[in-house]
Amino acid sequence: MSLIDTLGKIPLDKFPGFIRYIRFPSYKGIALGSKVTFSYPFTAIVGPNGCGKTSILHALYGCPYRKSTSEFWFSTSLDPIEINSDSKVDRRPRYIYSYKPEGCNQEVEVIKQWITRKGNPDYWEPYKIKVTDGMMPIGGNILKCKGLRAYASNSLDRWDPVKRDVLYVSFKSELSAFDKFMNYGDFSYGKNIKSKQDFIRFRTEKLVNALEKDDGYTWHARKIINKSRCDQKTLDICSYILGKEYKEATFIEHDFFNNVGSSVIFSEKNNGYSEALAGSGEVAVFSLVEKVVKCEPGTLILLDEPEVSLHPGAQKKLRDFLFDEIKVKRHQVVITTHSPTMVDDLPPKAIKVIDNSLSDGMFNIIDESIPTQAFSRLGFDSAKKQIIVEDALAQLFVERAIEYIDSSLKDNIVVSVHPGGGEQIKINWIRTLSVSNLDVVVLLDGDQKLRDDFIDISEIPPADLEKEFNFYVGVNVDKIIPKEGNSGKSDKKKRKEFVVKAFEVYKNNFFFFNRDTPEHLLYEMENGSPYTGCIKDYYDDGAKETFGGPPSSEEILFFQKMQLTSCVKKNSTSSAWLDFVDVVRSII
Secondary structure, three states: OOHHHHHHOOOHHHOOOOEEEEEEEEEOOEOOOEEEEOOOOEEEEEOOOOOOHHHHHHHHHOOOOOOOHHHOOOOOOOOOOOOOOOOOOOOOOEEEEEEOOOOOOOOEEEEEEEEEEOOEEEEEEEEOOOHHHOOOOOOOHHHHOOOHHHHEOOOOOOEOOOOOOEEEEEOOOOOOHHHHHHHHOOOOOOOOOOOHHHHHHHHHHHHHHHHHOOOOOEEOOEEEEEEEEOOHHHHHHHHHHHOOOEEEEEEEEEOOOOOOEEEEEEEEOOOEEEOOOOOHHHHHHHHHHHHHHOOOOOOEEEEEOOOOOOOHHHHHHHHHHHHHHHHHHOOEEEEEEOOHHHHOOOOHHHEEEEEOOOOOOOEEEEOOOOHHHHHHHOOOOOOOEEEEEOOHHHHHHHHHHHHHHOHHHHHHEEEEEOOOOHHHHHHHHHHHHOOOOOOEEEEEOHHHOOOOOOOOHHHOOHHHHHHHHHHHHOOOHHHOOOOEOOOOEOOHHHHHHHHHHHHHHHHHHEEEOOOOOHHHHHHHHHHOOOOOOOHHHHHHHHHHHHHOOOOOHHHHHHHHHHHHHHHHHHOOOOHHHHHHHHHHHHHO
């Protein structure tokens, strides 16, 4: 079982203080009443720049006890927080979240609302319950739930905020002291200081002196504020993520480059260097890993674009590290990302998409999304997935299902008809996919599926591999296996390896209609019950009645297309149709 599947099987009640959802009656540019549900311990929020992804993290940061969104969003003369008093809709900034108090079986809702008060113009108060926002008053049966009274205010007008640790890291602003100065710093020219490089060389000497002295050493009021050496666990994790062998790493917080910042001194197996020679992604990974490793169990971890400056392989390993920490320490992790790697293979409930499809300019939240859907909505230019089907009606069905799921997916998926019948398609594509990494899926008619179950390949005796392949797939191995040499025969060892690979291809890349043929599915959608006669004659007769005279194949297809369009429009809740949509959803 993959780690992604393992995390999905852990009950949410095992995660202390888990935030079940957050909703936004009025919050920045997010559509009024939007809601983000958290039903998986790792959540990825995807969306274009400026759509409010980071703002959602800021709201989540402000959810726990004694945490405030005002650390990130506050009113200024240039960017005031304004309330439209003339509006019929209450536009005071606020958000509402749900959690289940420890030892209780009932969720409670907490509202945080922006208010101004003396001495604090940007106070986010745990506000009293607002029935107008759909919140339930405290009292009656709710207080009868075991242990809940301890989490209500004395006046019974609000619930206590969740109590849990929070770690927030923005990788967009995670710059080392060196990068801060080189990108944004300023200096005074002197006899030996004529460039930023000269300044860094001079100040680095003073920093090294400070490192060699006892704690408390200062140079013209500049000092080392904090110094810590990475433990072996952090070194091992970072070595795994970044593909290097680190011997030592020391973090230094100091102000020797004028502004307070962090420096890291690395030591690899055969090399020693500071962050000036390290990549920015390298410094960011060490910083994050050290922070996450030190988190208390059940921490809410919020990461803004953790993929910044990391190549896809390192991104995946970083995500695997987070998965491991979630499994062991029961953290709740929410990230924002533009990276397909960070979202790949996640279940739909773990992917939230923000888009600007609303006419009023507000941003819409799609609460569940498959990876392909998420990035097609962002216009991500990826290699298109190809779905192979047997005939034109099957092609129409798949295209309608994709449109039903999300019309934006059409641009990233190609549905192609490969004539020749199910068996020939099996031969051609099992052979092709066994020796390539093409993103191709085959969807055959239901009558091509010989078995509903699928045997574990590892349990098949080597001598029975080819027989079992023919039994499950319905194709003789000799028709798909490549021949080698002048003899035209295949090597026995390679033959066995190829059959195993062919089994895997058939299991992972071949799918089937939920009825014997698309025609049978279409009839059941129309009439609510299976057709028992000759399905071909049924549609021939229908097309003949519509067009007059013996119909051509094009006329039959056009008739079926009209029927399908009508059925999807009028009877989209048909169980036969929804079952087929689920098949297509599992493919894409």
